[in-house]
Amino acid sequence: MKTVELGKSGVHVSALALGTDLFGTKIDRDTCFQLLDYFAKHGGSFLDTANFYASWLPGCEGGESETTIGEWIKSRGARNRIAIATKLAFDYPGCAGGLCASEIEQECEKSLGRLQTDRIDLYYSHRDDRETPLEETMEAFHRLIKAGKVRAIGASNLRVWRIAEANAISREKGWTGYAAIEQRYTYLRPRHGADFGPQLVIGDEMKDFAQSSGVTLIAYSILLRGAYTRSDRDLPVQFAGPEANDRLKVLRHIAAEVGCSPNQVIIAWMRQSVPSVLPIVAASRKEQLEENIRALDIVLSHGQMEQLNSAGNPDVKQGWIQST
Numbered sequence: 001m002k003t004v005e006l007g008k009s010g011v012h013v014s015a016l017a018l019g020t021d022l023f024g025t026k027i028d029r030d031t032c033f034q035l036l037d038y039f040a041k042h043g044g045s046f047l048d049t050a051n052f053y054a055s056w057l058p059g060c061e062g063g064e065s066e067t068t069i070g071e072w073i074k075s076r077g078a079r080n081r082i083a084i085a086t087k088l089a090f091d092y093p094g095c096a097g098g099l100c101a102s103e104i105e106q107e108c109e110k111s112l113g114r115l116q117t118d119r120i121d122l123y124y125s126h127r128d129d130r131e132t133p134l135e136e137t138m139e140a141f142h143r144l145i146k147a148g149k150v151r152a153i154g155a156s157n158l159r160v161w162r163i164a165e166a167n168a169i170s171r172e173k174g175w176t177g178y179a180a181i182e183q184r185y186t187y188l189r190p191r192h193g194a195d196f197g198p199q200l201v202i203g204d205e206m207k208d209f210a211q212s213s214g215v216t217l218i219a220y221s222i223l224l225r226g227a228y229t230r231s232d233r234d235l236p237v238q239f240a241g242p243e244a245n246d247r248l249k250v251l252r253h254i255a256a257e258v259g260c261s262p263n264q265v266i267i268a269w270m271r272q273s274v275p276s277v278l279p280i281v282a283a284s285r286k287e288q289l290e291e292n293i294r295a296l297d298i299v300l301s302h303g304q305m306e307q308l309n310s311a312g313n314p315d316v317k318q319g320w321i322q323s324t
Helices: 029-041 065-075 101-115 134-146 162-173 204-213 242-258 262-272 286-297 302-308
Strands: 003-005 012-013 018-019 046-048 084-087 120-124 155-157 177-186 216-220 275-281
Touching: 012 084, 018 029, 029 065, 029 286, 065 084, 065 101, 084 101, 101 134, 120 134, 120 177, 134 162, 155 162, 162 177, 177 204, 204 216, 204 302, 216 242, 216 302, 242 262, 242 302, 262 275, 262 302
Parallel strands: 018 046, 018 275, 046 084, 084 120, 120 155, 155 177, 177 216, 216 275
Antiparallel strands: 003 012
């Protein structure tokens, strides 16, 4: 599997990340180990987790995903072949949340313990914390990097201007800045005013910022939990509408043309976009993971990319800008 550098951090990860939010909870340990074995066997090296996964489920307290990953890595002796991304800032039992220096230091130690490792390859701010000065947050992250406990830092669910300000402060102080941004993103565009709670969506401004500053974009919820291909999964209301219907029509046409699934087209489209977006995929069965990994071999033509990008845009017809 091809690899990607996270910004200019020197940390290289596989071109596909495996999301693990339900590992150790809804997905049992044996199944998790099978999925992790399959992912690693096929060149996957990038695992995405968080300290509070999956505290929102009944009977869960958070840390279950990290614990499962740590057990797998130890049993396989795979630490040097795997890049681990984890996050902090949401509250969960025993953790108040936020991005103050003490919270960052404490949660880092807890995550290292659950993961059974001495370092985190990518450590995210999982949400913004307006009550803590950015200087305090970025300096705390930098201390972890200097101590060798963290290799690179990222921002998830933060607005562009906050990320830009944090990186400007880090440049001025000689600290490490954010090398990656992880946000919600998929082929369908959200309706105007769509609400995703604390989750933010990659938009044009975010793309421009990432491309100009050399920060890597990473996307979650890319396949809308099966809504593109499963008849029993409704399209989320935040996307439904005439534009979505137009884009779905083009997506299915391209999939039939290439001879692959719509999900695979979406992964290929993300990777070939400018700037490129690194997809996070989730799976509860090996067959799902296999389909996603095979998408890395798909190369869309310029014309196909143009059709996908222009679909649903009222100013564009059949991939060409209408003359006025």
